[in-house]
Amino acid sequence: MKILTGNDLKTGAVTWWTGVSWSLDVNESADVGDQGVDIIAREEAARNVFAAYVIDGEKTADGVRPAHIKDRIRALGPTVRPDLTLKPSDPSALNWVI
Amino acid sequence: MYKYDQYDQQMVDTRVAEFRDQVRRRLSGELTEDQFRPLRLQNGLYLQLHAYMLRVAVPYGTLSSAQMKVLGDIADKYDRGYGHFTTRQNIQYNWIKLEDTPDILADLAAVEMHAIQTSGNCIRNISSDQYAGAAADEIVDPRPYAELLRQWSSFHPEFLVLPRKFKIAVIASETDRAAMRLHDIGIKMVKNAAGEIGAQFYVGGGMGRTPMIGPMIREFVPLDQLITYSEACLRVYNRYGRRDNKYKARIKILVHELGKDEYTRQVEEEFAHLLTLPIEPPLAELERIKTHFADPAFDTSATDDLDLSDPDFALWVKTNTHAHKQPGYVIANVSLKPVGGIPGDASADQIRLMAQLAKDYSFDELRVTHAQNIVFPHVKKADLYTLWQALDAAELSAANLDSIGDIIACPGLDYCSLANARSIPVAQKISERFGSAEKQAELGELKLKISGCINACGHHHAGHIGILGVDKKGTENYQLLLGGCEGADTSLGQITGPGFDENGIVDAVEKATGVYLANKEGDERFLDTYRRIGMAPFKEAIYG
Numbered sequence: 001m002k003i004l005t006g007n008d009l010k011t012g013a014v015t016w017w018t019g020v021s022w023s024l025d026v027n028e029s030a031d032v033g034d035q036g037v038d039i040i041a042r043e044e045a046a047r048n049v050f051a052a053y054v055i056d057g058e059k060t061a062d063g064v065r066p067a068h069i070k071d072r073i074r075a076l077g078p079t080v081r082p083d084l085t086l087k088p089s090d091p092s093a094l095n096w097v098i
Numbered sequence: 099m100y101k102y103d104q105y106d107q108q109m110v111d112t113r114v115a116e117f118r119d120q121v122r123r124r125l126s127g128e129l130t131e132d133q134f135r136p137l138r139l140q141n142g143l144y145l146q147l148h149a150y151m152l153r154v155a156v157p158y159g160t161l162s163s164a165q166m167k168v169l170g171d172i173a174d175k176y177d178r179g180y181g182h183f184t185t186r187q188n189i190q191y192n193w194i195k196l197e198d199t200p201d202i203l204a205d206l207a208a209v210e211m212h213a214i215q216t217s218g219n220c221i222r223n224i225s226s227d228q229y230a231g232a233a234a235d236e237i238v239d240p241r242p243y244a245e246l247l248r249q250w251s252s253f254h255p256e257f258l259v260l261p262r263k264f265k266i267a268v269i270a271s272e273t274d275r276a277a278m279r280l281h282d283i284g285i286k287m288v289k290n291a292a293g294e295i296g297a298q299f300y301v302g303g304g305m306g307r308t309p310m311i312g313p314m315i316r317e318f319v320p321l322d323q324l325i326t327y328s329e330a331c332l333r334v335y336n337r338y339g340r341r342d343n344k345y346k347a348r349i350k351i352l353v354h355e356l357g358k359d360e361y362t363r364q365v366e367e368e369f370a371h372l373l374t375l376p377i378e379p380p381l382a383e384l385e386r387i388k389t390h391f392a393d394p395a396f397d398t399s400a401t402d403d404l405d406l407s408d409p410d411f412a413l414w415v416k417t418n419t420h421a422h423k424q425p426g427y428v429i430a431n432v433s434l435k436p437v438g439g440i441p442g443d444a445s446a447d448q449i450r451l452m453a454q455l456a457k458d459y460s461f462d463e464l465r466v467t468h469a470q471n472i473v474f475p476h477v478k479k480a481d482l483y484t485l486w487q488a489l490d491a492a493e494l495s496a497a498n499l500d501s502i503g504d505i506i507a508c509p510g511l512d513y514c515s516l517a518n519a520r521s522i523p524v525a526q527k528i529s530e531r532f533g534s535a536e537k538q539a540e541l542g543e544l545k546l547k548i549s550g551c552i553n554a555c556g557h558h559h560a561g562h563i564g565i566l567g568v569d570k571k572g573t574e575n576y577q578l579l580l581g582g583c584e585g586a587d588t589s590l591g592q593i594t595g596p597g598f599d600e601n602g603i604v605d606a607v608e609k610a611t612g613v614y615l616a617n618k619e620g621d622e623r624f625l626d627t628y629r630r631i632g633m634a635p636f637k638e639a640i641y642g
Contacts, residue, residue, distance in 0.1 A: 009125065009196065011149065012194065074147055077148060078513055080440055080526070
């Protein structure tokens with residue numbers, strides 16, 4: 001699947017396109033097919049996101065997983081600071097990232 | 099230390115107001131990201147892997163207690179409670195919000211700090227010897243010259259859009275503690291046969307994807323020509339640097355392609371022209387700057403006695419302190435490399451504590467080192483135990499300076515959008531495996547440096563042992579280098595062979611240290627043994 005990620009303009013937070021809006025949770029990512037470029041143009045113009053780009057992802061039984069490790073780390077947070085990730089109380093959160 | 103005059107302060111305050119307006123226009127939609135990006139980068143605001151990152155300049159690594167306290171407060175107020183000290187003697191915050199940035203810059207300006215020229219193709223923050231003004235082996239304090247260069251290079255209209263970024267280091271001792279020859283311009287303050295102080299110029303050094311050691315192009319530049327000669331070096335680069343290819347745009351490529359002699363000839367020609375203009379600030383300005391760097395009021399009756407009956411303190415004194423020029427005083431290093439820790443990171447509380455300790459015990463002054471540590475430059479030996487106890491209580495007493503545990507590591511793929519592999523977990527595993535006092539004592543001085551990509555922010559080329567993280571078909575892979583050094587005997591590390599995974603690279607380091615221990619003669623350091631016996635025995639042990 002193709003998924004869309006970018007950063008929130010005000011906070012810089014990593015966000016994922018859900019099909020209707022942006023979420024901090026990669027698992028809410030929608031498959032954008034070949035619509036990514038158009039969505040980026042529209043959403044960046046509306047200042048809902050910036051630095052957006054399309055990546056390869058995979059829908060698994062456990063959730064949506066970006067193909068590349070860099071995007072998996074973006075999806076969770078720094079692997080060396082579990083307390084600062086999006087799942088600070090989940091010790092297994094790192095398992096699918098690395 | 100240097101205090102802003104009305105011009106310095108006005109420049110910084112004006113820039114804050116200007117950026118506040120630029121942020122407002124970006125948030126309101128008046129500016130697109132393409133329009134805004136160069137503006138935010140000019141103010142040190144990057145977009146990194148998880149958020150905006152703000153890089154704050156620490157000129158020549160020198161900080162007052164008040165400045166350090168504000169750095170801690172910013173970490174709490176605007177970030178997530180910590181900061182990251184960098185190999186350029188700066189500090190970075192990893193979780194900055196765009197809308198907060200003008201207020202952060204205003205807080206910095208209130209203590210004479212900023213983030214200007216910490217990004218972009220301009221002359222970056224000038225770096226220097228972290229022991230400047232305190233070391234027994236320096237011929238002069240290099241910081242007044244670094245400050246003069248800072249003033250010259252700040253907002254210099256001709257050099258704000260260079261072919262590529264430009265880094266200058268200034269030192270003033272034979273012991274190079276600033277990786278001087280691995281800078282675009284390295285300046286070594288020297289004394290000539292007549293006893294006059296001047297500047298020796300090394301140009302075209304650097305790390306990154308094409309590491310080079312800067313050759314000396316001028317043995318002695320008189321002090322009243324320091325800026326003029328610097329200007330000549332930059333002008334030739336600005337005119338002929340490769341703007342057509344980002345990867346060949348650094349001055350090291352120009353010097354290499356022209357050849358040292360031809361580059362020098364062109365610099366001398368430009369220098370002769372510039373001397374007719376004239377552009378050099380009067381020496382009175384240098385003298386004015388020097389007054390800011392006068393020695394603090396040392397206690398001339400301070401004792402050299404030190405009670406070393408506490409073994410932990412004794413070990414820390416042995417590893418983390420350095421001789422001071424003033425009897426009764428010592429230079430104390432705080433290693434930001436606890437076993438299993440993140441190199442260069444300090445919590446807001448730790449930063450504020452170090453600020454207070456500098457106020458109490460180091461004449462209000464601290465330094466940031468290119469090895470990502472903190473220095474108290476002027477500590478009375480009589481106060482050293484009290485200082486150490488306070489550091490120890492705050493988990494800031496790691497006794498590992500210049501040992502294998504004192505690892506330089508860039509943020510790597512955990513934070514950096516350019517990185518190919520994570521650096522920090524490798525540093526953590528190595529420090530955990532080799533971090534015991536016994537192991538470190540056995541291995542002696544061993545500088546290990548890790549970069550998460552070819553850009554070499556972790557100085558892997560200059561590590562006695564260097565590690566470079568690369569992307570190998572979508573997975574992290576680590577190359578091992580041996581024999582690098584950033585000191586007076588600067589050398590570049592050589593790759594041993596095929597790379598390793600995260601655990602394999604730690605095992606490879608162990609094999610390399612094993613070869614050292616098996617072949618070490620006398621007091622040889624790892625680097626000395628490597629230089630004597632060469633790469634072959636190491637390759638044999640690692641791959642054989």
